[in-house]
Amino acid sequence: MQISSTLPAHNLNIFQARRSTFRCQQSPLNPFTNKPLSSASFSLRSHKSITSTELTKLHLSNLEKLLQKQAPDSNQHDLLPPVSFSNKKSRASFEGLNLERIWPEMKAAEEMSPRHLNRLQRLLSKTPEYSPRNSLGSRWRQYHGCNDWAGLLDPLDENLRREVVRYGEFVQAAYHAFHSSPGMSADEAPLPRHVALPDRSYKVTKSLYATSSVGLPKWVDKVAPDLGWMTQRSSWIGYVAVSDDKKEIQRMGRRDIVIALRGTSTCLEWAENLRAQLVDIPKTEDDNTQNAKVECGFQSLYKTRGDHVASLAESVVEEIRRLTELYKGETLSITVTGHSLGAALAVLVAEELSGCTSEAPPVAVFSFGGPRVGNKGFADRINRKKVKVLRIVNNQDLITRVPGIFFAEEDQDEKSAKRMTKIRSVIERNNPLAYSHVGAELRVDTRMSPYLKPNADVACCHDLEAYLHLVDGYLASNCPFRANAKRSLWKLVNEQRSNVKQLYTKKVKSLTLNKLDADTISSIPSCLPSPS
Known part of the structure; x- marks a missing residue:
């Protein structure tokens, strides 16, 4: 009208x-x-x-x-849409970003709203932002792998993504605790070590040590007297922690016991990684598995005792027995997580814990960038003991394809990849010395990240923070990186600057950070890449 x-x-x-x-x-x-x-x-x-x-x-x-405004070039892969500033404070905070160079056709002051700039600042800050923790309740066994994570991996379930990233951060805490004090006295037993856990609802109950059986020549200590910790036989490798918060226990549906193991960091651990021959593992009375073998170096680090510390195997079994007796009558779970060498040791730990008590809690492994641990007989033994293993694998990570025969599957067409899969299965079935992976697989890809260079080097593809970044952005095998990924980019850029796209490294340089915060971040050593 x-x-x-x-x-x-x-x-x-x-x-x-x-x-x-x-x-x-x-x-x-x-x-x-x-x-x-x-x-x-x-x-x-x-x-x-x-x-x-x-x-x-x-x-x-x-x-x-x-x-009315001019739209940015459609060929630019920019994250932030053009919206004008609404307050002077936000404009002043980001004047150093040199946005005119990123969007040359428009003025920087007219490009990004404070909301989008704040999101970028959060991504580039050192404080991660997490997705909400949903209650797992009665479904916790599914997330712990009772059905081998069927239906949860592709597409990736939101709750499982959050749990995977959380367990990866437990491993990062192990790296940081070791690098903050790598040395150990050769004359006396070590003191309890402080671990800054990323989840305050857990408390550390036991420190774990791995000992190498490899001996280095005496001249090594003379050549590198300041790196004595690099040649020590026993080293702190991880810890046992247990959930101790009633609200968190209720959210997870059980009391969770976590065993976190770092990757290779000392010379002798590197030497053990190169001992790739397969050796027999001890059998139990009820074990009917034939010809189960594991890599010699992994078994050495797992079973060897130190001068003042028990072996990793003895320490873990003793502590788990103590905790299961302490919390007898409660619903318990055991989660073993590790990166690189720690991922291999995690499988050995889980295999032994599955039968260490008469009523052992469910055991699951979340491994990041882990190598093959044993042969097909060992894989069968893991399956028979109902140990659940979820391997998070980066397509470009070479460490996940050793030891054993190397297959470059992701660079082949579908027909060639199927042929290589058949060849590998025949070799594993007929050759008792052939290595075989175990468990389910969550496969991510460096090339899917909008922040990392597609040709990132080996160290970046194996880096634990890069793994967590890729998991945080993973939706499904046929989907791009999720736009609402929340994990901070600061640590990734700080440790893998040469592998991050230039656009984001420039933005990081332009951000004005508190000097104390910057010094704190730079003082934290990065996780060393490992050949295993």
Whole structure:
């Protein structure tokens, strides 16, 4: 319905007085501005009638002129849409980002709203932002792998993503605790070690040590006297922690015991990684598995005792027995997590814990960038003991394809990949010395990340933080990196700067960070890449 209204002559003076008031407001959306109305705008001075529809059209025309902006180049893979700034404080905080160079066709001040800039700042800050922790309740066994994570991996379940990242951060805490104090006295037993857990609902109950049986020549200590910790036989390798918060226990549906193991960091651990021959593992009375073998170096680090510390195997079994007795009657789970060498040791730990007590809790492994641990007989033994293993694998991580025969599957067409899979299965079935992976697999890809270079080097593809970044952005095998990924990019850029796209390294350099925070971050050693 169209309503027409006419301005009577005796009200013209009143209307013109109000019009002068509108001029003082200088509103760009007000049809009555300082600029004279054109002849097509039905000038009031001509005493013509103006309908409400015409006024609306004029108002929308001014609104369109105000909001009209040039769109950025569609070829630019930019994360942030062009929106104008709304406050001076946000503009000042990001003047150093050199946005004109990123979007050359537009002025920096007109590009990003404070909301989008704040999101970018959060991604580039050192404080991660997490997805909400949903209650696992009665479904916790599914997330712990009772059905081998069927239906949860592709597409990746939101709750499982959060749990995987959380267990990866337990491993990061093991790295940081070791690098903060890598040395151990060769003359006395080590003191309890402080571990800054990422989850305060857990408490550390036991420190774990791995000992190498490899001996280095005496001249090594003379050549590198300041790196004595690199050649020590026994080293702190991880810890046992247990959930101790009632709310978290209720959320998870059980009390969780975590065993976290770091990757290769010392010379002797590197030497053990190179001992790739397969050796027999001890059999139990109820074990009917034939010809189960594991890598010699992994078994050495797992079973060897130190001068003042028990072997990793003895320490873990003793502590788990103590905790299961302490919390007898409660619903318990055991989660073993590790990266690189720690991932291999995690499988050995889980295999032994599955039968260490008469009523052993469910045992699951979350491994990151783990190598093959044993042969097909060992894989069968793991399956028979109902140990659940979820291997998080990066397509470009070479460590996940050793030891054993190397297959470059992701660079082949579908037909060639199927042929290689058949060849590998035949070799594993007929050759008792062939290595075989165990468990389910969550496969991510460096090339899917919008932040990392597609040709990232071996160290980046094996880096634990890169793994957590890829898991956080993973949706499904046929989907791109999720746009609402929340994990901070700061640690990734700080440790893998040469592998991060130049666009984001420039933004990091431009951000003004507190000097104390920057010094703190730079003082934390990165996780050393490992050949296993």
